[in-house]
Amino acid sequence: MVRYLLLALNFVVVLLMAIAPWAVLKREFGGVGVLLTPFDLVNPQNLELPAVNTGWAAPFFWVWVLLVLVASAALFVPNARTRARLLYGVGAVGLLLFVAEAVVFYQSVNAVNGPALEAGTSPRRLPLRRFSLSLGAYLGVFFSLGMLILARLQLPGGKAFLVRYRGVVVPLVSLLLASFIGALVVGFIRPGLGAEGKVLPLLDAVATKLDLVTYTFQLLFSPIISLTGWFQSLLLATPLIFTGLAVAFGFRSGLFNIGAPGQLTLGAICAMVVGVYLSGPSWITLPLSIAAAAAGGALWGAIPGWLKARFGAHEVINTIMLNYVAASLFLFLIASNEYKFFGVTVHLPFKAEGFEARSNEVQESSRIPLMLDLLVRDGHISWAIPLALLLGLGVYYTQRRAQLGRRLLVSAAAVLVGYAVGGFLPGPAVELTSALTSSRFNGAFLLAVLALLFYNFYLFRTPGGYELRAVGLAPKAAEYGGVNLRSKIVLAMAISGALAGLAATHYVLGGGVDEYRLKQSLPTGVGFDGIAVALMGQNTPIGISLSALLFGVLLTGGLDLNQQLAISRELVTVLQALIVLFIAAGGFLPRYFIDPLQAAQVETEARAEQEALEKALVGRAG
Amino acid sequence: MRVESAILVALFFSTLRQTTPLLLTALGGMFSERSGVVNIALEGMILFGAAAAAISVERIEAPILASDPLARSAWIPWVGVLAGMLMGGLVATVYAIAVIRYRAEQIVTGTAINLLAAGAPPVLMQALYNTTTNSKEVENRLVNIPIAGESISPLVFLAFLLVPLCWWVMFKTPWGLRLRAVGEQPEAADTMGINVYRMRYTAVILSGLLAGLAGAYLSVGFLNQFVKNMSAGQGFIALAALIFGKWHPLGVLGATLLFGFFRALAIQLQGGEVMPSVVVEAIPYVLTILVLAGFIGRSRPPAAVGKPYEK
Numbered sequence: 001m002v003r004y005l006l007l008a009l010n011f012v013v014v015l016l017m018a019i020a021p022w023a024v025l026k027r028e029f030g031g032v033g034v035l036l037t038p039f040d041l042v043n044p045q046n047l048e049l050p051a052v053n054t055g056w057a058a059p060f061f062w063v064w065v066l067l068v069l070v071a072s073a074a075l076f077v078p079n080a081r082t083r084a085r086l087l088y089g090v091g092a093v094g095l096l097l098f099v100a101e102a103v104v105f106y107q108s109v110n111a112v113n114g115p116a117l118e119a120g121t122s123p124r125r126l127p128l129r130r131f132s133l134s135l136g137a138y139l140g141v142f143f144s145l146g147m148l149i150l151a152r153l154q155l156p157g158g159k160a161f162l163v164r165y166r167g168v169v170v171p172l173v174s175l176l177l178a179s180f181i182g183a184l185v186v187g188f189i190r191p192g193l194g195a196e197g198k199v200l201p202l203l204d205a206v207a208t209k210l211d212l213v214t215y216t217f218q219l220l221f222s223p224i225i226s227l228t229g230w231f232q233s234l235l236l237a238t239p240l241i242f243t244g245l246a247v248a249f250g251f252r253s254g255l256f257n258i259g260a261p262g263q264l265t266l267g268a269i270c271a272m273v274v275g276v277y278l279s280g281p282s283w284i285t286l287p288l289s290i291a292a293a294a295a296g297g298a299l300w301g302a303i304p305g306w307l308k309a310r311f312g313a314h315e316v317i318n319t320i321m322l323n324y325v326a327a328s329l330f331l332f333l334i335a336s337n338e339y340k341f342f343g344v345t346v347h348l349p350f351k352a353e354g355f356e357a358r359s360n361e362v363q364e365s366s367r368i369p370l371m372l373d374l375l376v377r378d379g380h381i382s383w384a385i386p387l388a389l390l391l392g393l394g395v396y397y398t399q400r401r402a403q404l405g406r407r408l409l410v411s412a413a414a415v416l417v418g419y420a421v422g423g424f425l426p427g428p429a430v431e432l433t434s435a436l437t438s439s440r441f442n443g444a445f446l447l448a449v450l451a452l453l454f455y456n457f458y459l460f461r462t463p464g465g466y467e468l469r470a471v472g473l474a475p476k477a478a479e480y481g482g483v484n485l486r487s488k489i490v491l492a493m494a495i496s497g498a499l500a501g502l503a504a505t506h507y508v509l510g511g512g513v514d515e516y517r518l519k520q521s522l523p524t525g526v527g528f529d530g531i532a533v534a535l536m537g538q539n540t541p542i543g544i545s546l547s548a549l550l551f552g553v554l555l556t557g558g559l560d561l562n563q564q565l566a567i568s569r570e571l572v573t574v575l576q577a578l579i580v581l582f583i584a585a586g587g588f589l590p591r592y593f594i595d596p597l598q599a600a601q602v603e604t605e606a607r608a609e610q611e612a613l614e615k616a617l618v619g620r621a622g
Numbered sequence: 623m624r625v626e627s628a629i630l631v632a633l634f635f636s637t638l639r640q641t642t643p644l645l646l647t648a649l650g651g652m653f654s655e656r657s658g659v660v661n662i663a664l665e666g667m668i669l670f671g672a673a674a675a676a677i678s679v680e681r682i683e684a685p686i687l688a689s690d691p692l693a694r695s696a697w698i699p700w701v702g703v704l705a706g707m708l709m710g711g712l713v714a715t716v717y718a719i720a721v722i723r724y725r726a727e728q729i730v731t732g733t734a735i736n737l738l739a740a741g742a743p744p745v746l747m748q749a750l751y752n753t754t755t756n757s758k759e760v761e762n763r764l765v766n767i768p769i770a771g772e773s774i775s776p777l778v779f780l781a782f783l784l785v786p787l788c789w790w791v792m793f794k795t796p797w798g799l800r801l802r803a804v805g806e807q808p809e810a811a812d813t814m815g816i817n818v819y820r821m822r823y824t825a826v827i828l829s830g831l832l833a834g835l836a837g838a839y840l841s842v843g844f845l846n847q848f849v850k851n852m853s854a855g856q857g858f859i860a861l862a863a864l865i866f867g868k869w870h871p872l873g874v875l876g877a878t879l880l881f882g883f884f885r886a887l888a889i890q891l892q893g894g895e896v897m898p899s900v901v902v903e904a905i906p907y908v909l910t911i912l913v914l915a916g917f918i919g920r921s922r923p924p925a926a927v928g929k930p931y932e933k
Binding site for chain 1: 662716720724726727729730731733734735736737738740741742744745746747748749752754855858861862865894895896897898900901903904907908910911914915916
């Protein structure tokens with residue numbers, strides 16, 4: 001049954017390869033381009049095209065057809081080992097084939113662009129611009145990877161192998177499914193690139209649609225190829241790390257903290273109050289402002305925690321309600337300085353002069369410096385912070401066996417050494433583009449890294465964290481084991497709230513949006529995005545940092561999407577929502593991917609199978 | 623004196639208008655939660671319903687208005703209302719499949735639907751109207767019924783008429799009894815031959831239909847366009863009203879009237895000297911927290927709420 005399904009899938013792959021664009025030879029702003037399909041050159045807007053090799057796609061296509069045929073035949077080979085070997089072979093050849101395609105394509109482009117460059121054409125005016133490989137070529141990679149996984153599944157313990165890595169499998173499958181639906185949405189709402197108001201032959205129309213979908217995802221992921229893109233992505237990832245950690249901390253303790261938006265708001269208010277009204281040297285006011293943000297969030301998290309511990313009131317409803325109370329409070333403080341209660345006038349100091357609802361600016365001494373200022377000194381890159389981070393993290397992770405206190409001490413020492421040595425190392429000179437200098441990427445990112453370390457350290461390396469996780473996994477057993485459930489619930493919610501509150505440091509103290517103050521446009525919605533980050537990251541520190549980075553990249557790419565294709569950036573929100581939906585539904589995978597008990601069952605079965613196999617082999621040898 | 627009574631009348635009608643979406647949504651949520659499924663996605667279903675209603679009315683009337691700019695017809699907005707309900711029902715079906723068939727965590731899934739409702743309408747509106755914030759204003763909105771110098775939407779009447787109907791369905795019909803049984807003791811209900819899954823699907827979809835209706839009320843009854851995030855938390859207030867009203871139609875009516883009154887009051891008090899409207903707006907939320915904590919009468923949810931049922 002599964003075999004025939006895979007056979008059908010192979011057929012679809014070949015069909016798509018035949019009609020999809022394999023490469024875009026050149027593309028104008030707005031997306032219109034010249035598409036190269038195996039048997040055709042689709043040029044809906046009749047762009048001018050220099051003589052370029054377009055004949056390479058068809059031969060490659062026929063090789064792929066051959067390869068897919070081999071894979072299809074391999075499915076029906078009775079011996080599992082031979083089957084696996086064949087599929088491994090197909091996967092490896094496929095990947096090599098893709099590399100070959102890339103080489104041929106870029107060489108053909110260079111053959112045209114090279115002479116033009118030598119003749120002194122500026123890079124912006126080259127005959128071929130914004131060229132790239134496209135869906136047809138990418139399909140080969142996906143197919144090959146799929147074949148490699150399929151090959152592993154044929155061998156004994158294959159199922160158990162997938163189940164063991166379900167923490168990666170479920171998010172990835174969900175991401176793929178969400179991307180697929182996102183692609184359908186994009187294809188549905190917008191005509192193909194270059195096909196607007198034109199009647200194209202069916203195959204060309206399909207090719208332009210497929211190009212639209214591919215280009216959409218290329219744009220979404222485009223930030224990863226430029227330094228500016230990385231800066232912007234990390235900027236947007238910073239608050240997501242905090243809120244993702246906040247939600248994940250709740251999950252680990254068996255609590256659903258949906259109140260990150262409110263906690264962030266309170267954190268912002270407290271950071272603003274301290275940052276604006278406390279004067280003093282920076283080394284006093286900055287830490288205090290950061291601590292205030294954490295304290296504000298902790299307070300707003302502890303309230304629903306206490307209500308749950310004391311009265312058994314469910315934290316979900318309470319945190320939602322507190323989100324709205326926080327929003328009201330926020331508006332109350334910055335919308336006006338004068339309120340009348342039953343005719344009695346109350347005065348507040350917070351709102352800044354002017355019409356707009358915003359607070360006064362945070363004092364210079366309480367501001368978090370921009371990353372650019374930390375990384376670049378006098379036009380040269382300073383290695384101090386990167387080296388400190390690298391050494392510190394490296395030592396922390398390699399000293400796994402050391403005693404905890406020692407491990408921390410050694411790591412701290414490594415950070416200091418890295419900072420000092422890095423400060424003396426000569427860095428290469430960098431030219432700061434205006435895009436880089438205008439980036440608001442700031443030191444709050446370093447705080448986020450610290451928060452990640454705290455999460456990893458506290459939850460997984462301390463008795464307190466152990467107790468919290470025990471409460472999350474089995475509250476009754478934990479209570480029987482001597483854990484005070486009530487105080488743990490309050491504590492967990494307070495820490496979770498503090499983490500969410502720290503996200504405010506990015507906005508208020510780091511000027512993450514554009515100003516160092518509270519504004520009505522404070523994007524509290526990142527509190528909800530934190531749920532997606534936590535789920536996608538499966539509540540692990542590495543997972544959270546990767547998924548926050550992923551969403552940071554997508555959100556940054558979303559801006560390009562808006563400018564070039566007039567597709568709303570909210571597409572990223574749709575993707576996020578679908579990812580959460582699919583992860584919640586276990587990626588629609590079989591139950592043993594979700595239920596830990598059934599997963600353990602699969603492992604046991606695999607081990608039994610393995611043992612039986614070994615016994616049989618020994619028997620045959622004897 | 624006359625001025626004050628005029629204000630009171632205005633406040634009364636404003637309360638009715640503000641209560642309507644809350645009441646519709648909360649009544650829908652009642653069916654879902656009584657069947658044992660937490661429906662935190664009501665907020666999203668309202669938004670989807672509102673967007674579907676406004677966009678479908680705009681699409682239908684566009685060719686008619688192109689030939690005759692003054693053409694008004696009574697049926698077009700009702701098609702929009704129907705579209706809103708169907709959209710709400712559709713989204714609820716997706717939610718139901720995820721939480722009932724795939725036993726997804728209900729609150730996480732609900733949050734996903736809400737997130738989807740924040741993202742999907744802007745994407746569609748960008749494609750249709752080249753702006754993400756609001757849809758084109760429609761000419762054919764629901765015609766109000768004039769009463770005592772004011773006028774209110776027919777959906778307001780419908781909402782209040784639904785209260786006794788829901789009460790009757792919930793407490794006087796065999797179906798209602800089965801629904802409550804499924805929410806309290808699904809195992810026992812199953813043993814008695816009640817199809818737990820089917821009851822839950824029906825209840826969740828019903829809640830989506832009503833939330834979609836509330837959305838349609840917002841976009842083509844109360845306003846004449848869809849505005850991004852126009853529900854502004856009303857789905858959550860409805861959820862709170864459900865708790866406040868102890869999952870009972872009459873309680874829900876009282877709670878939504880109270881919350882609707884506060885919303886109306888916040889509007890009336892704008893720029894006044896009695897109390898800042900932001901403070902009044904926060905009162906329902908604080909009240910809900912107090913009720914949940916048991917300071918004002920304890921509220922007990924259906925026993926099986928939030929737990930996926932496995933045969």
